[in-house]
Amino acid sequence: MSTTTTHIETEKRSAERSRGKLIPELRFKEFEKEWNYFKLEDVVMKKISYGIVQAGEHIEGGMPYIKSKDINGPIKLDTLERTSDEIAKKYIRSEVTPGDIIFSLRGNIGISQILPESIKVANLTQGTARISVSNNYANYFVYQSLYTLPVIKRILCVSKGSTFQEISLADLRNVKIVSPALPEQQKIASFLSEVDEKIQQLTKKKELLEQYKKGVMQQLFSGQVRFKDENGNPYPDWEEKLLDDVANIKRGASPRPISDPKWFDTDSEIGWVRISDVTKSNKYLEKTTQYLTAEGVAKSRLVATGSMIMSICATIGKPIYTKFEVCIHDGFVVFENLQADKEFLYYYLDKIQLQWYRYGQPGSQVNLNSTIVGNETMPYPCIEEQQKIATYLSSIDSKIEAVYNQITQTQTFKKGLLQQMFV
Numbered sequence: 001m002s003t004t005t006t007h008i009e010t011e012k013r014s015a016e017r018s019r020g021k022l023i024p025e026l027r028f029k030e031f032e033k034e035w036n037y038f039k040l041e042d043v044v045m046k047k048i049s050y051g052i053v054q055a056g057e058h059i060e061g062g063m064p065y066i067k068s069k070d071i072n073g074p075i076k077l078d079t080l081e082r083t084s085d086e087i088a089k090k091y092i093r094s095e096v097t098p099g100d101i102i103f104s105l106r107g108n109i110g111i112s113q114i115l116p117e118s119i120k121v122a123n124l125t126q127g128t129a130r131i132s133v134s135n136n137y138a139n140y141f142v143y144q145s146l147y148t149l150p151v152i153k154r155i156l157c158v159s160k161g162s163t164f165q166e167i168s169l170a171d172l173r174n175v176k177i178v179s180p181a182l183p184e185q186q187k188i189a190s191f192l193s194e195v196d197e198k199i200q201q202l203t204k205k206k207e208l209l210e211q212y213k214k215g216v217m218q219q220l221f222s223g224q225v226r227f228k229d230e231n232g233n234p235y236p237d238w239e240e241k242l243l244d245d246v247a248n249i250k251r252g253a254s255p256r257p258i259s260d261p262k263w264f265d266t267d268s269e270i271g272w273v274r275i276s277d278v279t280k281s282n283k284y285l286e287k288t289t290q291y292l293t294a295e296g297v298a299k300s301r302l303v304a305t306g307s308m309i310m311s312i313c314a315t316i317g318k319p320i321y322t323k324f325e326v327c328i329h330d331g332f333v334v335f336e337n338l339q340a341d342k343e344f345l346y347y348y349l350d351k352i353q354l355q356w357y358r359y360g361q362p363g364s365q366v367n368l369n370s371t372i373v374g375n376e377t378m379p380y381p382c383i384e385e386q387q388k389i390a391t392y393l394s395s396i397d398s399k400i401e402a403v404y405n406q407i408t409q410t411q412t413f414k415k416g417l418l419q420q421m422f423v
Helices: 007-018 085-089 139-145 149-158 169-174 182-221 275-279 294-298 342-351 353-359 370-374 383-421
Strands: 036-039 063-066 081-083 101-104 112-114 128-131 176-179 239-242 248-251 271-273 301-303 308-311 319-322 326-328 332-336 377-380
Touching: 063 085, 101 139, 112 139, 139 176, 139 182, 149 169, 149 176, 182 342, 182 383, 248 370, 271 275, 275 308, 301 332, 308 342, 319 342, 326 332, 342 353, 342 377, 342 383
Parallel strands: 271 326
Antiparallel strands: 036 176, 063 081, 101 112, 101 128, 239 377, 248 332, 301 326, 308 319, 308 332
């Protein structure tokens, strides 16, 4: 299925667009008619509406209902909360069935998902709306239209609220999309569904690799799976050591007053690490959003390039490598003078990240310190086996990263298609 056009056709369409005609930049060659504006309320077979006002407590086996947060990704039945049959009967008007578009009215405004075939019936909340596309339109085309930049701008333009934006049903019904005749809609929808299928396959592959890595880490760090030396002989038995025995663990320091702008200098090369910088990063800290002046560095904890740091508040227990000189505040520790393979230690800390929460009370923020971290025990194979474990896990990470890059590239490709194939 080709979407290419000749140079002459492209110039012709460019000229038509300059005269105000609703013609997409990229088009299947067999279609020539101009597109037209339609309100969303004109393309549905059921009135656009939201759902349950008060769903009450979760009822096992009850009617599943969809909240705004449920459509940040594909809708999954086993993650949905359920309401009683009594409440569900009062909101039959807002039931959704496979193929219906679920649209977020508030919070993550504008995000939408198509209800999958695996969910035969569900309902909504006040924060979500049903867009049930009529047979005169292709629902997947309408769904993709909602993610085009012109439609997003129209949605945001009529949204209200300063800290918490939402769009009313009346405004949503009046949002306009630009659409061709049904045959062209169907062909565009079919093409984009193939792209989405590719993204879903890659995403599933990444998830499976991550699950595999998790299982392998459990087996490797428990000693269930062992490596052998170059002669095929087992390595020595493992020891158990405190983290204090394998590293000099130092807590960061915060210069005061931290809010004074003089402490931050965008021309400085010394990064000032915040929890948000680590949360957004994977294995390596590529950049920071703030930097310290020489005066600020003198009052903080300077960390050398290539060091491993770990957060001990908020997103606790996350290890990460620094790719340039940084300073850390007292929400981090740095591991110096390592007596273990650095990669091995990284993967072990990554494995036990959630275990640090045992030092806090349920519902409260957990804060660690260098003493607590230093008293944590870890398995300690000989250095050669540590290196083999780290190398194996690193190879899995490389595969995960390669798939992630494929996902990103395909998403970028689709973004370009949405810009060129829609008006």
